[in-house]
Amino acid sequence: MSKKITIEPVTRVEGHGKVTILMDDHAQVKETRLHIVEFRGFERFVQGRPYWEAPVLVQRLCGICPVSHHIAAAKAMDVIVGAGNGDGLTAVGEKMRRLMHYGQFFQSHVLHFFHLSSPDFLFGIDGDPALRNIIGVAQHHKELAVQGVMMRKFGQEVIKVTAGKKIHGTGAIPGGINKNLSIAERDSLLVGTELLNADKMVDWSLAALEFFKNYHKNNQSQLDNFAAFPSNHLSLVRKDGALDIYHGVLRAVDAEGKRILNDVDYHEYYNYIEEEVRNWSYMKFPYLKHLGKEKGWYRVGPLARLNTCDFIPTPLAQKEFEEYKSYTNGKPNNMSLHYHWARLIEVLHSAEVIRDLLNDPDLQNEDLTVKGKKQLEGVGVIEAPRGTLFHHYKINEEDLITMANLIVSTTNNNEPMNTAVNKTAHAFMDGQTHISEPMMNAVEVAIRAYDPCLSCATHALGQMPLEVSLVGPDGRMMDQKLKNG
Numbered sequence: 110m111s112k113k114i115t116i117e118p119v120t121r122v123e124g125h126g127k128v129t130i131l132m133d134d135h136a137q138v139k140e141t142r143l144h145i146v147e148f149r150g151f152e153r154f155v156q157g158r159p160y161w162e163a164p165v166l167v168q169r170l171c172g173i174c175p176v177s178h179h180i181a182a183a184k185a186m187d188v189i190v191g192a193g194n195g196d197g198l199t200a201v202g203e204k205m206r207r208l209m210h211y212g213q214f215f216q217s218h219v220l221h222f223f224h225l226s227s228p229d230f231l232f233g234i235d236g237d238p239a240l241r242n243i244i245g246v247a248q249h250h251k252e253l254a255v256q257g258v259m260m261r262k263f264g265q266e267v268i269k270v271t272a273g274k275k276i277h278g279t280g281a282i283p284g285g286i287n288k289n290l291s292i293a294e295r296d297s298l299l300v301g302t303e304l305l306n307a308d309k310m311v312d313w314s315l316a317a318l319e320f321f322k323n324y325h326k327n328n329q330s331q332l333d334n335f336a337a338f339p340s341n342h343l344s345l346v347r348k349d350g351a352l353d354i355y356h357g358v359l360r361a362v363d364a365e366g367k368r369i370l371n372d373v374d375y376h377e378y379y380n381y382i383e384e385e386v387r388n389w390s391y392m393k394f395p396y397l398k399h400l401g402k403e404k405g406w407y408r409v410g411p412l413a414r415l416n417t418c419d420f421i422p423t424p425l426a427q428k429e430f431e432e433y434k435s436y437t438n439g440k441p442n443n444m445s446l447h448y449h450w451a452r453l454i455e456v457l458h459s460a461e462v463i464r465d466l467l468n469d470p471d472l473q474n475e476d477l478t479v480k481g482k483k484q485l486e487g488v489g490v491i492e493a494p495r496g497t498l499f500h501h502y503k504i505n506e507e508d509l510i511t512m513a514n515l516i517v518s519t520t521n522n523n524e525p526m527n528t529a530v531n532k533t534a535h536a537f538m539d540g541q542t543h544i545s546e547p548m549m550n551a552v553e554v555a556i557r558a559y560d561p562c563l564s565c566a567t568h569a570l571g572q573m574p575l576e577v578s579l580v581g582p583d584g585r586m587m588d589q590k591l592k593n594g
Contacts, residue, residue, distance in 0.1 A: 112136075114544065119143075119553050128552055130534050137539050141531040143390070143523075143556065152513045160189055160504045161283050167500070167515070168277055171562055173220065175277050176213035176268060177493035177518075180206055180355075181500040184489030186283035189504060191481025194376055195356045195489070201474035202285035207355050208466045209271035209280055210491065214354060215310070215459040216264025217494040218411075218452050221560045222317065223257025226449060229554050230324050235547035253320070256313045259304050260456075266305070267463060270294040285478035292473065299467045307464040311425065314457040318429060321453055335536075336445035336529040336555040339364030341397070341406065342413035343521070345375065345492050350419030352458065354492035360417045361397065361407055366441050370397060375490040378499055384516065394523050395516060406524035409496025410559060411451035416441040423465070426458035445529050448558045493518045495560050519561045529555040 117127035131140040155166055164182040168175035183206070184195055192198060198206070228241040231250055240249065247254040265275040270290060272278025280286055299307050325332050343361040347353035359378065361370035370381060384393040385402055396405035407413070415434075421427045433454060436442070442451070466472065489500045496518035503512040519526075533555040537548045 114538070116549055116552060119556055128530055128556075130530075130538065130552075132538070136542055138531070138534045141527070141534045143527050143530050152515060155502075155510050155513050158510050159508050160186055160502065160510055161508075163502060163510060163513075164281055164283070165277070165279055167513075170515075170517070172276055174213060174217055174493055174495070174562060176209055176272065177491060177498055178500070178515075179272070179278070180210055180281050181489045181491045181493075181498050182502075183281035183283065184356075184491065185487035185500045185502050187285075187489070188376070188487030189484050189502070190283040191483055192284040192479045193481075197479060197481075198285050199474065199476045199479060200471040201289050202477060202479070203355075204466055204469060204471050205271055205286045205289060206281055208290070208463065208472070209268060209278075210355055211459045211462045211466070212264045212267025212271065214264075214494050215267070215456060215463065216261045217560075218456045218459070219257055219260040219264060221494075222449060222452060222456070223253065223260070225560070226557055227253070227257075229550070229557070230321075234551055234554055238546060238550075241550070255304075256316070260310060260313055263298070263301075263305055263310050264459075266298060270298065282478065284480050287477065289474060289477065290467075290472040295467050295472065299464070307460070307467055310460040311457070311464060314453070314460045315425065318450075318453045318457060321450055325450065332446045333444050336532045336558070337443055338445075338528055338532055339443050340408050340525055340528070341369060341400075342416040342441060343370065343397075343407040343409055344414040344417045344497055345490060346372070346418050347422075348372070351422045352414055352418040352420070352455075353422075354414075354455075356491070359490075359497075362417055362441055364441055364443055366416075366439075369400065375499075376488045378488065378490065378516075379501070382499075382516070384520075390523070392520050392523050393516075395521050396524075407521065408525045409518055409521040410448060410494075411455050412442060412445075412448045413496065414492060415451045415454065421454070421458055423458050423461035425461055426454055429454045429457060445555060445558045448560070452560070495519055495562055496521050517562070519559070522559050522561065526556055526559050526561060529558065 112132045114130040114132065115127060119128060129142050130138060133139045151167055151170055155163055158166060163186060164179050167182045168179040170178050187198065188194055223246070224243045228243065228246055231246060232241045268278065269275045272280035273288070280288060341361055341363050343359065345353060345357035346360045347357045358372040359370055359375045359381070360368070360372050363369050373381060381398055382395055383398045384395050386393055394406065396402050397407065398405065415430065421430045433450060485505070486503045491498055498518050499516040501514040502510055505511050530552055533552050537551045541548065
């Protein structure tokens with residue numbers, strides 16, 4: 110008898126989503142879908158507003174990665190005010206934005222790994238749900254929990270001194286920034302306190318990597334095979350091929366490493382990327398035009414960035430990158446749970462960059478903005494923690510926004526997340542006639558690997574009920590399980 114399994118909501122992610130799994134008469138998975146059940150209307154909300162408001166307005170998309178939207182919009186507005194195509198700012202303008210962005214990367218990646226994902230590693234996918242959360246981590250792995258809290262706090266302090274406040278700041282404006290970094294602000298992060306300084310963040314980042322690598326060594330088969338599948342990968346890279354999360358060109362490779370998008374100008378992204386609409390999700394499905402819908406979808410985020418870049422321009426992260434690449438003999442890594450490995454390498458890279466920037470005297474300069482001939486259209490692209498983020502705006506002669514198109518990171522990962530759900534459902538549910546909590550969590554683990562930001566909400570703590578039902582074609586309830594957070 111065919112059955113339908115519904116997992117709603119998906120937990121320990123940012124936002125609201127659900128999963129439906131259809132099983133045939135032989136208890137085999139027939140179809141899976143990850144539904145995004147919230148509507149995002151910011152492309153319409155900003156229309157009619159003055160262009161200079163965009164960097165402040167659009168960051169309300171999210172309370173976890175507002176800096177990403179803030180800077181992407183600011184980069185688009187740089188073009189509109191004639192400040193160049195991403196490389197025309199003053200030294201202090203670009204470096205303050207970079208410091209803000211790397212602080213965002215650091216705190217967001219740390220939040221995801223320590224608060225949302227580490228419970229699955231520390232207690233197991235099939236561990237006691239009462240322990241498999243951040244409270245369990247704090248009770249049974251106190252030192253790790255303290256590191257996670259202090260590392261995130263450091264990242265938020267970086268955002269505060271660059272954007273004006275920790276959430277929804279105003280530091281980036283069209284053509285530059287509205288403040289530099291004072292000596293006191295610099296020293297509060299560079300020297301700081303015993304548990305809150307730049308050197309300690311580098312040390313703890315290395316420790317987090319060692320934790321993951323040791324876990325991988327002892328659970329190699331599970332991590333390598335869990336929701337692994339070949340795919341394309343897309344990200345920004347610096348013009349010399351280096352990892353760069355603030356500016357660069359668009360590069361994409363296939364599952365074997367062949368270039369399928371060769372360092373193209375992101376201001377012309379619409380010549381290369383199309384978005385498909387499906388009637389069961391509010392989230393679109395992007396793909397590379399020249400490859401088509403079936404073959405052109407791609408992954409973004411930490412895994413993709415380390416698959417597309419040639420090197421990492423900080424020494425400690427580069428050493429870890431070389432070890433990471435050697436694991437797949439230089440080929441792209443297509444293992445979903447290795448997102449966490451790549452993410453922690455980026456945490457280390459961010460800590461190194463933040464430390465270097467804090468030592469840069471350019472951040473005390475006072476030439477904050479530049480302007481040139483006004484344009485009526487601008488595109489801003491950055492690498493958000495979850496992947497490549499596109500902001501595209503048009504304005505009229507009255508300086509009002511007439512068009513906005515945003516392709517957010519999680520949208521780019523829509524098809525890969527659906528593929529990961531499908532792979533996991535087959536692996537854990539084929540042949541099963543009853544639901545178990547570990548089965549449900551396995552599907553969520555596959556989704557969590559991508560660190561999806563499904564809306565501006567955050568769900569790390571609190572009551573998060575999840576109900577899964579097996580319903581026969583005649584409407585009769587076959588089995589039902591309820592999880593209360």
